[in-house]
Amino acid sequence: MQVLMRPWGAMHYRIDGPEDGLPVVFANSLGTDLRLWDAVLPLLPGIRAIRYDKRGHGLSDSGGPVSIADLAEDAAALIEATGGPAVFVGLSIGGMIGQALAARRPELLRALVLSNTAPRMGAPEIWAARIAAVRAGGVASIADAVMERWFAPPFRTTPALHPWRNMLARCDAQGYIAACEAIAAADLTEAAASLRLPALVIAGDQDGSSPPDLVRGTADLIPGADFHVIPGAGHLPCVETPAAWAALLAPFLQDHAR
Numbered sequence: 228m229q230v231l232m233r234p235w236g237a238m239h240y241r242i243d244g245p246e247d248g249l250p251v252v253f254a255n256s257l258g259t260d261l262r263l264w265d266a267v268l269p270l271l272p273g274i275r276a277i278r279y280d281k282r283g284h285g286l287s288d289s290g291g292p293v294s295i296a297d298l299a300e301d302a303a304a305l306i307e308a309t310g311g312p313a314v315f316v317g318l319s320i321g322g323m324i325g326q327a328l329a330a331r332r333p334e335l336l337r338a339l340v341l342s343n344t345a346p347r348m349g350a351p352e353i354w355a356a357r358i359a360a361v362r363a364g365g366v367a368s369i370a371d372a373v374m375e376r377w378f379a380p381p382f383r384t385t386p387a388l389h390p391w392r393n394m395l396a397r398c399d400a401q402g403y404i405a406a407c408e409a410i411a412a413a414d415l416t417e418a419a420a421s422l423r424l425p426a427l428v429i430a431g432d433q434d435g436s437s438p439p440d441l442v443r444g445t446a447d448l449i450p451g452a453d454f455h456v457i458p459g460a461g462h463l464p465c466v467e468t469p470a471a472w473a474a475l476l477a478p479f480l481q482d483h484a485r
């Protein structure tokens with residue numbers, strides 16, 4: 228367990244893998260912590276996996292109101308502290324952070340993986356309704372609805388669903404709301420269109436939060452980006468279909484990262 232002190236508080240991170248391995252930073256999604264990557268890391272041997280909990284999530288402190296640009300600064304500070312340049316892998320809001328980071332600090336990145344993300348995600352009124360529901364009833368009150376977007380129907384009937392539902396339901400409400408507000412306010416279209424680095428873009432064909440056409444539109448903005456859709460996967464393919472997700476990542480890391 229490692230900690231990077233930021234102006235807003237303590238940011239929890241963790242490093243696995245050989246010290247001389249390719250540095251790969253993993254940025255998780257709304258309502259998840261760095262355990263999001265547990266199933267895929269054993270499938271990506273040899274990398275130096277650097278994962279962290281963004282503000283208000285996991286074991287990091289809550290930082291009050293935040294923007295995607297602020298979250299990109301946190302990611303930049305982590306890369307600087309752990310030795311970059313790194314490959315950045317971001318899922319959902321993690322991918323929004325990746326787009327902002329790659330546009331602002333390209334010298335810190337070797338390549339970018341955007342999973343289940345887009346420059347804009349969801350209409351502001353949808354986020355306002357979600358925030359109101361969390362203010363009224365806590366994060367647990369929206370957990371069942373969110374599970375329908377995170378996972379395809381077969382996974383939702385397995386015992387494996389429960390830890391993920393618990394992770395979401397136990398997320399700090401203020402941290403969750405701050406991240407929702409950051410997403411609602413973000414439009415990274417110009418940032419994404421300005422990117423000039425190797426990019427792999429991944430969608431899940433059952434994703435209820437960032438459907439494949441939305442994610443394809445993200446890939447279309449980035450010259451040369453490689454785009455793939457994983458069959459049978461919802462919003463969190465690194466959990467639901469880890470072998471398929473890692474099979475896309477492994478050759479990309481080999482081809483583009485050195």
Ligand SMILES: O=C(O)CC1=CCC(=O)O1
Pocket residue numbers: 255256257258318319320321348373376410436462
């Ligand atoms: O909670 C969801 O609907 C999925 C999601 C949207 C942004 C994010 O990071 O996760």
